Amino acid sequence: MGETTIAGYDYGEVKPSPVTREELELLKRSVLFGPEDEAALRRAGEVLGGQVEDVLDVWYGFVGANPHLLAEFSTPEGEPVTAYLERVRGRFGQWIRDTCARPYDDAWLAYQEEIAERHTPEKKNKTDGVTSVPYVPLRYLIALIYPITATVRDFLAKGETPAADVDAMHEAWRKSVIMQVALWSRPYATALW
Amino acid sequence: MGETTIAGYDYGEVKPSPVTREELELLKRSVLFGPEDEAALRRAGEVLGGQVEDVLDVWYGFVGANPHLLAEFSTPEGEPVTAYLERVRGRFGQWIRDTCARPYDDAWLAYQEEIAERHTPEKKNKTDGVTSVPYVPLRYLIALIYPITATVRDFLAKGETPAADVDAMHEAWRKSVIMQVALWSRPYATALW
Ligand code: HEM
Ligand code: HEM
Numbered sequence: 001m002g003e004t005t006i007a008g009y010d011y012g013e014v015k016p017s018p019v020t021r022e023e024l025e026l027l028k029r030s031v032l033f034g035p036e037d038e039a040a041l042r043r044a045g046e047v048l049g050g051q052v053e054d055v056l057d058v059w060y061g062f063v064g065a066n067p068h069l070l071a072e073f074s075t076p077e078g079e080p081v082t083a084y085l086e087r088v089r090g091r092f093g094q095w096i097r098d099t100c101a102r103p104y105d106d107a108w109l110a111y112q113e114e115i116a117e118r119h120t121p122e123k124k125n126k127t128d129g130v131t132s133v134p135y136v137p138l139r140y141l142i143a144l145i146y147p148i149t150a151t152v153r154d155f156l157a158k159g160e161t162p163a164a165d166v167d168a169m170h171e172a173w174r175k176s177v178i179m180q181v182a183l184w185s186r187p188y189a190t191a192l193w
Numbered sequence: 194m195g196e197t198t199i200a201g202y203d204y205g206e207v208k209p210s211p212v213t214r215e216e217l218e219l220l221k222r223s224v225l226f227g228p229e230d231e232a233a234l235r236r237a238g239e240v241l242g243g244q245v246e247d248v249l250d251v252w253y254g255f256v257g258a259n260p261h262l263l264a265e266f267s268t269p270e271g272e273p274v275t276a277y278l279e280r281v282r283g284r285f286g287q288w289i290r291d292t293c294a295r296p297y298d299d300a301w302l303a304y305q306e307e308i309a310e311r312h313t314p315e316k317k318n319k320t321d322g323v324t325s326v327p328y329v330p331l332r333y334l335i336a337l338i339y340p341i342t343a344t345v346r347d348f349l350a351k352g353e354t355p356a357a358d359v360d361a362m363h364e365a366w367r368k369s370v371i372m373q374v375a376l377w378s379r380p381y382a383t384a385l386w
Contacts, residue, residue: 023332026261030336032343068219120385138382139216142335142375143223146368150225175339182335188382189331192313 006094007087008127010114016106017113019183024109027182031175038104040165040172045100047159047169048152052093058151060089072136084130099176109183116184138188145181149174199287200280201320203307209299210306212376217302224372230365231297237362238293240352241345245286251344253282262337265329277323292369302376309377331381338374342367 028034048055063069073088074080095115102108117123119136152173157166186193221227241248256262266281267273288308295301310316312329345366350359379386 027332027336029259030262030333031339066222069223135385138378138386139220139375140223142378143220143371145338146224146371150364150367171343174343178336178339182332185331185335185378185381188378188385192328192381193331 006090009091009094010127011094011098011111012107014110014114017109019109019113019186021106021109024104024183027179028104030182031179033172033175033179036168037172037175040168041100041176043161043165044152044156044169044173045097047156047161048096048100051155051158052096055096055152055155056089056093059092059148060085062147062151069140072133072140074133075131076133081130081132084125084128084132087128099173099180112180112183113186115180116187119184120187122187138185141181141184145177149177199283202284202287203320204287204291204304205300207303207307210302212302212306212379214299214302217297217376220372220375221297223375224368226365226368226372229361230368233358233361233365234293234369236354236358237345237349237366238290240349240354240362241289241293244348244351245289248289248345248348249282249286252285252341253278255340255344262333265326265333267326268324269326274323274325277318277321277325280321292366292373305373305376306379308373309380312377313380315380331378334374334377334381338370342370 063073070080071078073085098108098111114123118127119141121134124135125132149170153166153170156169156173157163159166161169256266263273264271266278291301291304307316311320312334314327317328318325342363346359346363349362349366350356352359354362
């Protein structure tokens with residue numbers, strides 16, 4: 001999979017998550033995520049696999065068109081950091097594949113916490129050694145659930161799959177993204193998480 | 194509208210929100226919420242208006258079936274507080290109507306902050322004078338975006354509306370709920386919001 005060539009992608013090499021498997025189980029129940037969703041995500045991975053760059057074009061287009069979002073990839077003075085945008089893009093693409101194909105086990109949970117921290121003052125900018133603003137505001141992390149879930153539908157529909165299965169894949173994608181943002185909110189909310 | 198008969202419903206009577214209209218504007222852009230969504234929500238209000246109790250039956254059924262959610266309406270020892278569940282139900286029903294029909298102005302923003310705080314140690318339990326756990330964990334607030342958005346579709350589809358309009362109403366509902374949860378995360382994340 002060429003994973004080792006993705007700059008700053010440290011799946012399998014990070015500390016364990018403070019979130020337990022039991023807490024993950026309860027989150028799964030809260031978003032109604034079950035074995036059918038896992039299966040649907042595997043199929044979604046097949047459909048999206050060849051379109052990852054196109055999906056990223058849409059998302060990066062959205063970020064680029066919104067100064068309040070581009071700011072998080074920019075210097076504190078507001079100059080976009082191209083190398084930062086590019087390096088994160090590679091990891092974002094891998095995240096699409098991971099969301100569809102990885103088992104949601106301890107290694108996954110550990111990397112969820114890593115992604116969370118990379119959005120906060122704890123770790124933002126460090127992986128890429130860049131000078132940028134210190135954190136991504138939590139409200140935008142939550143808000144982007146909408147574009148990141150709505151925009152995959154067209155790509156899911158490009159496969160040979162019947163409409164009912166596009167629906168199943170799309171719902172599974174929504175559940176997973178919402179659950180991941182819930183996990184990523186942990187270092188923001190700490191004791192109230 | 195009989196609003197004054199809803200126990201603990203204080204719309205229009207709470208302090209201004211610390212969130213500015215400009216911040217709200219940027220959140221709207223982040224979830225792609227525009228004038229067509231406002232219009233779609235007005236239509237959704239017409240369709241959902243007569244079904245509010247049925248919608249609440251589904252959501253309360255979900256909460257009741259999940260001990261980790263029912264716990265937030267229970268004593269610290271785990272005994273569900275019936276009066277609490279019932280009083281909040283009235284306000285929850287009104288929230289469905291408000292989400293569809295209210296302008297998202299300063300009064301709305303102020304009540305958003307009030308709803309937020311009522312999920313946190315700041316204000317939970319106080320409105321109803323009950324003894325319950327001190328806060329709703331942020332992760333469940335985010336996770337419930339899924340059931341609260343997925344389950345309205347059947348109700349929206351019960352109107353006389355063509356499928357394309359059901360889609361438009363449903364997307365507007367999703368955007369609004371995600372944006373509201375983003376607003377409600379403020380007292381949880383404070384400086385990182
Ligand atoms: C649902 C919403 C979001 C998803 C799914 C998401 C996903 C990701 C992923 C997968 C990564 C790379 C993780 C890794 O290092 O392996 C990442 C990093 C990053 N994201 Fe997000 N993100 C979201 C919201 C946002 C928002 C709203 C912003 C603000 C514009 C943002 C800015 C960033 C930045 C700046 C990084 C690099 C962090 C670093 O310095 O390592 N993200 N995001
Ligand atoms: C998208 C998710 C959620 C929505 C839309 C939502 C909506 C609401 C609304 C509209 C109210 C009444 C506000 C008022 O007082 O006027 C409320 C209160 C409440 N909600 Fe939520 N809620 C969500 C998530 C949760 C979760 C996950 C729980 C945990 C089971 C929860 C537990 C409560 C409780 C206990 C109250 C009463 C708070 C008090 O003491 O005043 N909510 N919620």
